[in-house]
Amino acid sequence: MTYPTNPITSMELILPNELGYELIARDAVAAFAWRLGVPIDRIDDLKTALCEACINAIEHGNSLKPDLHVEILCRVEDECLVIEVCDEGVRPFAPKAEPLSIVEKLAGMGSLRGMGLMLISQLCDESGFVSRDDVGNCFRLAFQRHRAASLGCSSNPGSHVSV
């Protein structure tokens, strides 16, 4: 399959706020990333990171409320594919100081859940919450489109909280 030399560089998705729909977003965004030249091994990372960001939005930001939605905005910024996952902010994000390690979890020091943000931060070239004018949380993931790119992914103007 041959792709156009000037491909579309942005895409938006609106997901129902239901667990499982992150898989539809994953497959759509993975196909979009592939068209934009993101290396295949990074697409696997993108898929996992995006699913975790969507699950956080569905479960925490939107508190599993079925009448809400999750918005996913994808666009090219410089040499990066940037993906923003935005919820409707029933619950504002409250970052924990440091996620528990598996050793601490096995010692019964807290929930076995809560590894999503840690995974995201390790799988993306950049990640973090960004401020937005509307209500809701917005989480930004960035991936370099080409392995050889030496520059990082530039952040949007506004606050950017890395995780």
Added chain:
Amino acid sequence: MMLEDELTVSTRDREGVAIVDLVGDVTTFAEEKINSAYREVTNKGTRFVLLNFRQNDYINSAGIAILIGIVTEVNRNGQKLAVSGLSQHFQKIFRMVGLAQYAEIYQNEDEAISGFKRNTLRVS
């Protein structure tokens, strides 16, 4: 509506190793099936448990939490745990979250069985 590839869990014995075959997505919806299969093989007195995944299935952080719960039980019951069949990507994920410290990762079931045998010989 179920968008996921719903998990099918089955158990079998091979050369003294309890193999738990996991076919489908390992997410929050998998908890009861996985825990039930683990209880079943543990009640039979097994010392060696192999979680045998199917390449390319989806595992998310909620699924990983279930597996950490299994590690807790395995440690408590003095068993040995291993995993097989994971894609390269999910092998990396298991290392990232620390599961690889508690469960040996093998490419496939045959390697895992050989690994259990080697470890048994080393112990005895």
